[in-house]
Amino acid sequence: MILVGSLVAWITLLWAGWTFLFAGAENALIDTRDAGPISWTERLYFVGYSVFTMGNGDFTPRDGVWQVVTALTTASGMLFVTLSVTYVLSVLSAVTQKRALASSLSGLGSRSAEILTTSWNGEEFNGLELPLNTISTQINTLTSNHKAYPILHYFYTPDTDRAPATAITVFDEMLTLLQFGVPEQHRPNALAIRQARSSVSTYLETLDTAFVQAADESPPVPAISDVHDGGVPTVAPEDFHDAMKTLDDRRRRLLGLLQSDERQWPQ
Numbered sequence: 001m002i003l004v005g006s007l008v009a010w011i012t013l014l015w016a017g018w019t020f021l022f023a024g025a026e027n028a029l030i031d032t033r034d035a036g037p038i039s040w041t042e043r044l045y046f047v048g049y050s051v052f053t054m055g056n057g058d059f060t061p062r063d064g065v066w067q068v069v070t071a072l073t074t075a076s077g078m079l080f081v082t083l084s085v086t087y088v089l090s091v092l093s094a095v096t097q098k099r100a101l102a103s104s105l106s107g108l109g110s111r112s113a114e115i116l117t118t119s120w121n122g123e124e125f126n127g128l129e130l131p132l133n134t135i136s137t138q139i140n141t142l143t144s145n146h147k148a149y150p151i152l153h154y155f156y157t158p159d160t161d162r163a164p165a166t167a168i169t170v171f172d173e174m175l176t177l178l179q180f181g182v183p184e185q186h187r188p189n190a191l192a193i194r195q196a197r198s199s200v201s202t203y204l205e206t207l208d209t210a211f212v213q214a215a216d217e218s219p220p221v222p223a224i225s226d227v228h229d230g231g232v233p234t235v236a237p238e239d240f241h242d243a244m245k246t247l248d249d250r251r252r253r254l255l256g257l258l259q260s261d262e263r264q265w266p267q
Helices: 002-022 040-051 065-108 112-119 129-148 150-154 164-181 190-210 224-229 237-245 248-260
Strands: 029-031 059-061
Touching: 002 040, 002 065, 002 150, 029 040, 040 059, 040 065, 059 065, 065 129, 065 150, 065 164, 112 164, 112 224, 129 150, 129 164, 129 190, 150 190, 164 190, 164 224, 164 237, 164 248, 190 248, 224 237, 237 248
Parallel strands: none
Antiparallel strands: 029 059
16 A cells, blocks of 8 residues: 555656646647637646657647657656656565565574574584575665665565564574574584674664664563473573573564564564
8 A cells, every 4th residue: 555655646746746837837738629728627638648658639838948848748757657667566576585585584493492403413503504694695685675665664464474573583583592592612603693693683773764663571581491402502591591681672673573563472
């Protein structure tokens, strides 16, 4: 609705603007069929077929500056059609990329602890670095798209598995468990974790353009015991809980994102 409403607003303003310009002079147009005065409806009609290059000849501009103005009217209409099609296709492409990212993240697991326990082979996190790098790139692309097209924040999907808000929250919680809940010697490449963390941070900075505010309350702390029960070495629970205090603002912004998308905090 917002996308269609924007296009309608552009058409209306463009059409009205040229109509007022041609109404600025009584002798701007010539009626080729009737020598009577030109009405507002007829001026609106002339501007309409000029903007949309219909090529009708019921009315013609007077010689001189009004011929140039008519040419500019037609040029603006052609430019508008081209930009509108390009804009809509770009937005739809960005929506597809957004949902593809959510599908990729959901494929790793529906819970943050599940992702870690699944990738743990008893000695190390096997094959986790490649998804971290790939998803970081996808999130950076999503962030760029959001900056170019803030309307992306308002595209909603009822399918939770394809909802980027939920998927990114699970992904960031997984990074939290990995960075603060797993001893350093057992973590994957620190640069990959830092890059993924930075990608999510940059994405969260775009929320202000969509008027998404941080939640008033803090979300529940992830259960480090779930990771430990899956056989993954973990730090002491009290150390992990102390680290969570430094991430309160970040996690409240994630919760605010979920609330704006009518989602629940993932278990």
